[in-house]
Amino acid sequence: MTTLERTRPRRRTWEETPLAERAGLQFEVERFLYAEAALLDARRYRDWLALIAEDIHYWMPIRRTVSTSDLDLEFTKPGEMAFFDDTREVLEMRVKKLEAGSAWSEEPPSRSRHFVSNVRIVAVEGDEITVEACFRLYRSRLNSEADEWTGRRVDLLRRAGATFLLARRHLFLDQTVILANNMSTIF
Amino acid sequence: MTTLERTRPRRRTWEETPLAERAGLQFEVERFLYAEAALLDARRYRDWLALIAEDIHYWMPIRRTVSTSDLDLEFTKPGEMAFFDDTREVLEMRVKKLEAGSAWSEEPPSRSRHFVSNVRIVAVEGDEITVEACFRLYRSRLNSEADEWTGRRVDLLRRAGATFLLARRHLFLDQTVILANNMSTIF
Amino acid sequence: MTTLERTRPRRRTWEETPLAERAGLQFEVERFLYAEAALLDARRYRDWLALIAEDIHYWMPIRRTVSTSDLDLEFTKPGEMAFFDDTREVLEMRVKKLEAGSAWSEEPPSRSRHFVSNVRIVAVEGDEITVEACFRLYRSRLNSEADEWTGRRVDLLRRAGATFLLARRHLFLDQTVILANNMSTIF
Amino acid sequence: MADGSHASAWGEAEILSLFDASTGELDRRVLSDEGLYRLELERIFARAWNFMCHDSQLKDPGDWLISWIGEDQVIVVRDDDGRINALLNTCRHRGNAVCRAERGRAKSFVCSYHGWNYGLDGRLIGVPGLKTYYHDDLDRSRLGLARARVESYLGFHFATLAEDAPSLHDYLGEVGRIGLGMLCAHGEVEVVEGIQKNVIGCNWKIAVDNLFDWYHVAYSHNSAQAAGFFDISKILHPKNQMVMLGEFGHAIGGPGIPPERQATIDGLTDDEREAMSRAQGENQPRIRPRRAAELMGPVGVRSEGHPNIFPNLWITLSGVQMCLRLPRGPSKTELWWFTIVPKAAHPALKRKMIWEANHIFGPAGLLEQDDGENWTQATRSARGVAGRKLGQRLSMGLGRDEAAASGNGGSAIEGLISEHGQRWLYRAWTEWMAARDWAQLKANHSRPPTGTV
Amino acid sequence: MADGSHASAWGEAEILSLFDASTGELDRRVLSDEGLYRLELERIFARAWNFMCHDSQLKDPGDWLISWIGEDQVIVVRDDDGRINALLNTCRHRGNAVCRAERGRAKSFVCSYHGWNYGLDGRLIGVPGLKTYYHDDLDRSRLGLARARVESYLGFHFATLAEDAPSLHDYLGEVGRIGLGMLCAHGEVEVVEGIQKNVIGCNWKIAVDNLFDWYHVAYSHNSAQAAGFFDISKILHPKNQMVMLGEFGHAIGGPGIPPERQATIDGLTDDEREAMSRAQGENQPRIRPRRAAELMGPVGVRSEGHPNIFPNLWITLSGVQMCLRLPRGPSKTELWWFTIVPKAAHPALKRKMIWEANHIFGPAGLLEQDDGENWTQATRSARGVAGRKLGQRLSMGLGRDEAAASGNGGSAIEGLISEHGQRWLYRAWTEWMAARDWAQLKANHSRPPTGTV
Amino acid sequence: MADGSHASAWGEAEILSLFDASTGELDRRVLSDEGLYRLELERIFARAWNFMCHDSQLKDPGDWLISWIGEDQVIVVRDDDGRINALLNTCRHRGNAVCRAERGRAKSFVCSYHGWNYGLDGRLIGVPGLKTYYHDDLDRSRLGLARARVESYLGFHFATLAEDAPSLHDYLGEVGRIGLGMLCAHGEVEVVEGIQKNVIGCNWKIAVDNLFDWYHVAYSHNSAQAAGFFDISKILHPKNQMVMLGEFGHAIGGPGIPPERQATIDGLTDDEREAMSRAQGENQPRIRPRRAAELMGPVGVRSEGHPNIFPNLWITLSGVQMCLRLPRGPSKTELWWFTIVPKAAHPALKRKMIWEANHIFGPAGLLEQDDGENWTQATRSARGVAGRKLGQRLSMGLGRDEAAASGNGGSAIEGLISEHGQRWLYRAWTEWMAARDWAQLKANHSRPPTGTV
């Protein structure tokens, strides 16, 4: 939510830009996000890394079940514990691990499907675009094991020539207890 | 189906308008529907109500398992029993209820995710736009309870200055027996 | 993956066409795919057949759980066994079967929902457009049986006047063992 | 999945000890034990008169719908003679389901596996290859769809699998008949199109005992009050409660009309009562016309509470809705909401009744929403190793009230909100569960009490 | 999940009473009871010869695939000497699965937990830290992967966990061997790439007995006929049915070639037979060449029906497909579809065979689609308290036909469509389930009958 | 769902035979049998001291969080006197859950069903309608939330449901106290915000015994090494392993500091030790200050291994994390990861500790990811009819090492990587499971051995 709050002023200015321009950017952004998702589902991790900015913050805080009065405690904060709190260096390690052939939770490799939906540009500042979306990651393993994770995603895209780079990905999961053996897949 | 039937003539005229204009409207409509969904998932119910028209009909009929020969009986009709058959006044009550802090089925609050997909403008008449979409509402509660509802949605959007108002929402669920403790979430 | 590989050179040329044109085509393609999906969910199979090209190849190979080193064996190849390997003639038989009123796996008829997401135009050659998407088919039956299938879809659309025809549909499922009584639904 | 094909581990004495009527102490395993659940299917649902449908749901010959006796599916169908039949939905050849939809209209029932064809009365009337493959040697008279006994009262059809069950009339007794009478108090009724169905993660009995529970309304449904949906103070009448107890576990609990007020009403014509109803504003049950007295008797007519036809049929909103609570495992219950309106009611009144039914109960109902969450948690905690040993406490009003004979076999307790109804339910439950057959149940069940309860 | 670690509640007499061969009455609990299911894993699957794979699926040393014995996973692998081994897929150290993919090629099997390394024959050939941590004190010879016995016939590999099981050859007997022979009638075969696998919510036995069930074809698969996919009248041959019965439950059911037609065929050369096959048009089984007689014998060669190798291997389309029915719980079965073509067949013919296999059976098959729905409902209704007491009726043709010895241990019944095959299956099932071990089963199983059946 | 309301089928002798300490042979049913699992909830979790939380998680009166004793939910709350209470999360009226969030702050606990109100110490302080509906006749003193015994050591709070359990101090014994001491070796600690929770499809014990398992590190976590995330050779110390065994199943396993190195350390001031820690680079446990000796004793202070407080509390990273393994059925375990930092640590050091904790363990941890897959497969194969008969082999180091008294009730084994810890765990498990009560367990449990083990 906080993000939504924070970005509201920004968004207003973005809303003022002409429809055609906004529609065009929406197309470019969706195209990028879909292509990025397809690389992960195709297990083309190296090509995926090529879309990741040097300074990326890839973060999934822990969600807790709390009463309405405690909603400020729903997600852990930066610097507290998290499921993912990665720099590019860590993401590269995750990729190396997936390539090792001995990452048993992904050997044989899972079958993943990254659904990116409800894509919304919430802020544009210079060459940086903040995008919110709903995600659903479906993972099927071995004969019949299936996991799914859904949630809200806040990405920061940065223009880099003809394409974008992913400079921030914050993942707000809709689960508290993770109902899966692990989270060995890249979200 | 009936809706599809009814709107076919209309749709044709809509199809005649220039591509660019149709694409622009598609962008605006999706943008509105995604923003509306985000408000519900962010539990910003008051802001959501601001998008609801005074004369909204928010309706979810009951679906039944019937043979091909009885498909006209698949959904209950207006005036018969339904899961939702709400005016704006009822929706305001639902919101008040969610805010009460004693709506036990939502206290602690659920985690919802409204996926809006396959968005199709099926008719445009003056400032009113009929939009069909596939929806998937995912709800996670407490430690591990998860429900999902999918179906077809027929919305009527009405232009109101820079934004739209939701003047009709008809929800056609893909379930007969509801496989959940309740439907305490707004769809 | 192979498809992705193969289409990479092509794609580049497509990428060169002006943004507005690409966005417009994206809109047309999504519009077609959503309308096509809606026909299936509305059980309007005859209307759906009207969108199918004479020379369609409707194919769903079998997926296997294999190690990283054997990923070339993950899907069966054309000419090997498959779940679907249909010509238009076979699709017409499937429709006739669904209409027979004695296709017990669909009598009473299932409730299906075709979610088409992450739509990506990967190649345009003359009047033929290659489109990739993520799909999720949700099927609900009788009182409470629910199945879902997700995967990657590669479609070939061919311009036919004001609309397109579906000239190829290759479905790459995210399951190996099919966790359902049957696949009596059209994907 | 429960198979229940072998005898239960639960002995009679052990079962009787699961509820102590003298203290209101209930053993929590009653809500969670798998073996007890399987025994319930045998000793309660297969033995009781189960509600199937109302006459108006099956207008013409061939009209059918699916209902349940416990976890057994039943086809309820009107045959060409207009009789209602209840047939197990399983083919006598290989057991396939003969009907798969929820409802329909049929000339006969053809099995989709090999095409055996059954008449609307269940008789096996067609067998492909009877002459050839079967050499005409198939005792068709013994191979009809299994029939349950069907009897009706006021147009409400019930079915039982027990040959030795008493007649429906005797089974209902005064209290059960009052419950159904309440539905018809305003004249001949019909069921509105559309039955809301949903599944709750609770034991079926906690959903049933809740209907006697007027204590939970104020707290559980506080948010509906806060939303301005209803005014608890107007409907609760905590000091004018009446609980009626009947044989075999039937009971009614909730507000009662004080004798003096009823006296006034008795003095009025039906038109005057209608005027009075209109005058009293929202959320007030409509005052019953004279005919109600015949249907409900002098005591029953004063009840504006919740009847339960044992085991699982709740009549609510003073007769506007019924809710079936169908067992789906120790921790799962399927709810079916029926809405009933007088055939002759003015369209505007019907609309109002339907609108209220749509918004009060059902999975999205502004009241009902919150109950499932409490029931689910109560069921869950009955599974814990420590939790299930704690017992539940149903002592409200115990030993504080007087029961008087209500005149025709039942008895009535008037006073404050209490848990008399819940205690009566669980006492009857132990008796049903301990009895090997109807003979034993008839001999050993509690009679409605009089005097201090 | 069934743990089955304690003795079953089912006694021998009770088991034998579950099917009455004299009336064809089958107790429905056979299809739903959890305890019986657990006993099946012990007394049928762990004891029987289970189909593993065909030789062509494991071309080279190191080629392996996963198969199942009941619910136990088995690695089937060709070792360096070309022998096929069947190894339980569970490490002898801490039980981890040694293989997780469906198939692959390996030099050895390394466990992903601590790295124990097993040879292609299952021997434990490497243990990290053997010298240091284990002080070279680990009896490796006793810690290889558990081996099942493997024997083959015509290139089809089977495995059993029972030391005391008869040889595969004796186990198959005449009827089982005819079944496998049918697959090879047109020459040496290979399995086509791609096995369709899906899970159906039914008991495994109803899927198995269905293969003898030519009675259901006309009604269950009516829609495929309506769609113009096939012409039932051309394939059913209701008056020329032949059922063959073998020891231990093996059987074959379906159309038979009348003796006179077979006589004509016998007079033809293989080329003439091919010409005749081409002449007869669609959906007709290809006429078998001379070699078929050696493989199938004078009676068997006349069968165009469905063999079942007890318990769960169906051979269909006169030898173009096989289907395994793997138990996954009392109400769940996993189906595996194998497609078999003669190695030497013309590519065009192979394509045609594959196309047909792809469109007839499998989860999207135009025929197969509809069966699962019926089987699921038949299984479900066997769970109901009332439903499971009704029994199933397998009496078609009972006492109406003559069985004659087929020459090599089996017997054949020729006549109309019947349920002889199903009765034979369930009779054998009770014998397998009642027997404590192979010795008792050998002593107490039914021999293929002669005379009136 | 397990109901466990009837006595277990498992006798004492049978239970004791499930693990053979003389060979290290473990019966696989220990990891899969439903009846054994239900018995574990009664005889291990309801009886043991279960970890609830650390003092820093409940700063102020009214602060509460949910924890578990087996499958029973517990509210852990600090009351107005600052005492920590552990209360079963189930209302004494009808059993509803009194708290549904994971954590919160409350003045009292109000049940959402009927509004019964409980104090922070569990006392029933408010009952709507107590005077009216209950006529003031409700023995509130007997209807408080059920309380578990709570005792603490070094700020770590534990709870038990067993009246007859020894004190926490005696229960922990030397080895348990060393484990908790390890967490505090660097000074008073606090729990970092955010507990990672996830569910794994394995039996809880295989997750527990794995913490003693330094043999699996090299192979299971090979990919983390390949990714350059850590350097196994720097952390494994295969030749300097120390296993400590304590009463009631507590144990510690992993690298030990050689006496000579410890002697050097003992000679250093805390500042010198800090300098030494900084000097030694990545992945090396921080050298403990002088205070550690008091907390851990002369032998314990040399352990850099993994303590387990029986049954399910793992202390890891030499005291930076704790992991609870909560039972959720025979084939399901819920993991909770706690991260602990010294209150006084420099912010930069805290950040570093949190960063490491976030990336090593937890469902996305670069090490932890791979364990679940092996545990799940080991559990699955323990269910198979054949698989479960094979046993597991825990013989590493058996009879090869010397155990010496560690001075205060425990004993220590120094040497190579071994399975002493796992054997001690399963031996204790059989003793806990066979004992009818604490008296029997106290009498019959194994004492930490000395001499050859």
Ligand code: FES
């Ligand atoms: S099962 Fe119904 S006709 Fe055979």
Ligand code: FES
């Ligand atoms: S479990 Fe296989 S090596 Fe340890």
Ligand code: FES
């Ligand atoms: S259940 Fe808690 S107050 Fe009634």
Ligand SMILES: [Fe+3]
């Ligand atoms: Fe309520």
Ligand SMILES: [Fe+3]
């Ligand atoms: Fe069939």
Ligand SMILES: [Fe+3]
């Ligand atoms: Fe590990």
